[in-house]
Amino acid sequence: MIFNLQKKGEKPIYEYLYENIRDEIISGKLKSGDKLPSRRQMALDNGIAEITVANAYAQLVTEGYIESREKSGYFVSRDIELIPETGIKPHKEEPCPVKRFLCKKKEQAASRKQINLSNSGLPEETFPFDTWSKLARRILSEDRGECIKAPEVRGLQTLRESIAGYLERSRGFRPDSEHIIVGPGTEYLCNILLSLIDKDAAVALEDPGYRNIGRLFEGSGHECFHIPVDENGLIATSLKGNGIKLLHVSPSHHFPLGHVMSAPRRAALVAWATEENAWIAEDDYDSEFRFEGRPVPPIASYDPDRVIYMNTFSRTLSPSIRIAYMVLPEELYELFMEKYMYHSGSVSTLEQLTLASFISEGYYERHLNRVRNYYKKRKKAIFDIAMEDEISECFEIEGDGSGMTFILKSRTESGDEFVETLKKNGVMLNPLKDYCFTESELSDNRYVVNFGYVNEEQFKIAAHIMCRALRVKKCRN
16 A cells, blocks of 8 residues: 655644545445555555554554454454444545635525534434444344333333443443433433432532533422532532532533542542432533543442432433433432332333443444544644634633533633624624523633534634624724
């Protein structure tokens, strides 16, 4: 295999080599099982260093395009039919998206309507349609009897066992599958938790935080406290003396600030819950999308007696997959069964069976590896755009960008007028104050960006619109 290295431009050679091999795989020129030249042969053919080939091959192995077989060499992956699900297309040079956008007014108007930096949805190309439909068809063919049964209230046993196994592999603890409760979303599960605690007990959540959970807690009939957070997470000292019996937190990735709760704060939370006989609802939000370093162990992994572990598949698969789950400690599990044992399950049997197979057969973790790399590249590209001179003069990014959101802070005063101007120009952007339950200086001139749904071209266009809007506002003042 020989490639024209003169076309690489300013790219590192290994990256150019990686892109060319990847493109040949995606286009079908290289098929499943095809053997690649050895690293030495590839280096000789192209007049490059063997370490350069090794780096390119290593990246292709990491992303699942090729696989290394001991003493045999490198081969195109046996799971190559799954590769198109990443949405990556063969690389080709295109004109600057901003110039193209600014020169064509009709295209500009159409593009602006699509730039929603507040959309928490996921791109269509990231969903594993082929694999999901293949599993669903197999289940409909082989397990028809199971498909038409009403699921029990906890969820299907096969799904609960698959989730337990996944948590052991990925999060470092294996819960009793009997204590896993499956439901159609985190809000649904939180509603169950609220029903299991005394009506006179108080509840609490982070401020700022997830608005839907906040509205749910505020409307539950319980006295509701909003506990402030800082760069180390929820300020645990604010919990004492309020009669709080249920606390909702997202310690591994706070929404929307993105902070990771420090170890001392986690320990303080556990000490508080033990002392007050209270419950911690640990929402492991976006924990699968930590792009740098090791995953942060959940609090539930070292104190399952006072912690309710919660997570959802809506963020990793699709918002339309309305399947979330929680792991109840023994005491709450007994209360749950006493109150809900005669209820029917709330999630489609077919979807549960499909998801169980998707997890147990290894597809879910391979899917996570692919989309994690997909979003990591998108995050880097967007952060690089934000670092360009024109844009960095107006805005700065706060946080490391783990998870699917980040905070964009304007360097000059912006306010409500700025958001309205953006809306008129087709850019939707939510200010941080929309996620605050009480007034805070923390929300001044800060905006929450969901980067999972917008691509680099859209973000660049939106960023230039935002910069112009800030300059116009500054001139008027």
